[in-house]
Amino acid sequence: MATEGYCVKCKAKQMMKDEKEVTMKGKGGVERGAMTGSCPSCGTKMFRILGKKK
Known part of the structure; x- marks a missing residue:
């Protein structure tokens, strides 16, 4: 599963x-x-916050 996140170092x-x-x-x-x-x-370590589970 490919997840897109924001890298603060690469901006x-x-x-x-x-x-x-x-x-x-x-x-x-x-x-x-x-x-x-x-x-x-x-x-660099990346995070992506997921939405609340329904």
Whole structure:
């Protein structure tokens, strides 16, 4: 599954490499889903916050 995220080092949207789904702590103790991976051009760690599950 190819996920697009924003790389702050390249200042551009890139397709994540080696992405996986993780959970992060949100406000009020709610867990939020996110995708984490690395930028294919510079190798910086990237995140994309996912929407709430219905």
